[in-house]
Amino acid sequence: DTAVSQTPKYLVTQMGNDKSIKCEQNLGHDTMYWYKQDSKKFLKIMFSYNNKELIINETVPNRFSPKSPDKAHLNLHINSLELGDSAVYFCASSQDWGTVHTEAFFGQGTRLTVV
Amino acid sequence: AQSVTQLDSQVPVFEEAPVELRCNYSSSVSVYLFWYVQYPNQGLQLLLKYLSGSTLVESINGFEAEFNKSQTSFHLRKPSVHISDTAEYFCAVSDRGGATNKLIFGTGTLLAVQP
Numbered sequence: 001d002t003a004v005s006q007t008p009k010y011l012v013t014q015m016g017n018d019k020s021i022k023c024e025q026n027l028g029h030d031t032m033y034w035y036k037q038d039s040k041k042f043l044k045i046m047f048s049y050n051n052k053e054l055i056i057n058e059t060v061p062n063r064f065s066p067k068s069p070d071k072a073h074l075n076l077h078i079n080s081l082e083l084g085d086s087a088v089y090f091c092a093s094s095q096d097w098g099t100v101h102t103e104a105f106f107g108q109g110t111r112l113t114v115v
Numbered sequence: 116a117q118s119v120t121q122l123d124s125q126v127p128v129f130e131e132a133p134v135e136l137r138c139n140y141s142s143s144v145s146v147y148l149f150w151y152v153q154y155p156n157q158g159l160q161l162l163l164k165y166l167s168g169s170t171l172v173e174s175i176n177g178f179e180a181e182f183n184k185s186q187t188s189f190h191l192r193k194p195s196v197h198i199s200d201t202a203e204y205f206c207a208v209s210d211r212g213g214a215t216n217k218l219i220f221g222t223g224t225l226l227a228v229q230p
Contacts, residue, residue: 033217
């Protein structure tokens with residue numbers, strides 16, 4: 001009964017390809033996030049959605065497009081992958097827009113390697 | 116804007132020794148404070164948080180952190196560490212007003228417990 005699940009766990013792909021990472025939460029939360037963790041373990045928010053609506057877009061390149069078909073899912077599609085996109089991508093959720101301070105639940109991460 | 120500084124990228128310590136992981140933050144508004152732990156090849160888990168009230172907060176596995184407003188610090192301590200505490204520890208803040216409603220993370224501290 002994983003609370004926040006991401007697929008795939010590992011993704012190796014060539015430069016220029018398009019790939020997607022899927023995220024699902026079964027906590028009934030309204031708010032979901034994508035974070036990027038770089039090779040130095042620095043975590044930075046990329047996007048935040050609340051009830052399927054985009055709330056935060058942290059100057060992420062247009063090649064990254066999040067999609068939220070419903071509030072339990074937040075997928076991340078990446079076009080024209082570059083070497084610098086190699087990182088671990090974490091999905092997270094919190095109960096609602098006003099409760100990030102209570103707790104954010106994180107998925108196990110997707111390690112993306114672009115070769 | 117908020118920022119979080121974790122000065123120690125790695126803290127080696129022997130089993131059963133005490134440890135302190137340092138965290139300082141910068142913010143022009145009141146904040147909520149968090150410590151998250153990332154075990155190898157896993158996602159982040161909330162360890163403890165300070166929202167209001169007592170400045171000393173504790174986790175179920177023996178960690179504690181103290182909010183010091185004058186020093187803008189939220190250091191994490193444990194009087195006696197175990198091998199199983201080996202992990203990456205991230206300090207994070209979010210603003211109380213909820214204007215940005217996102218977690219700002221430090222760069223993490225690797226706690227390496229040696230037998």
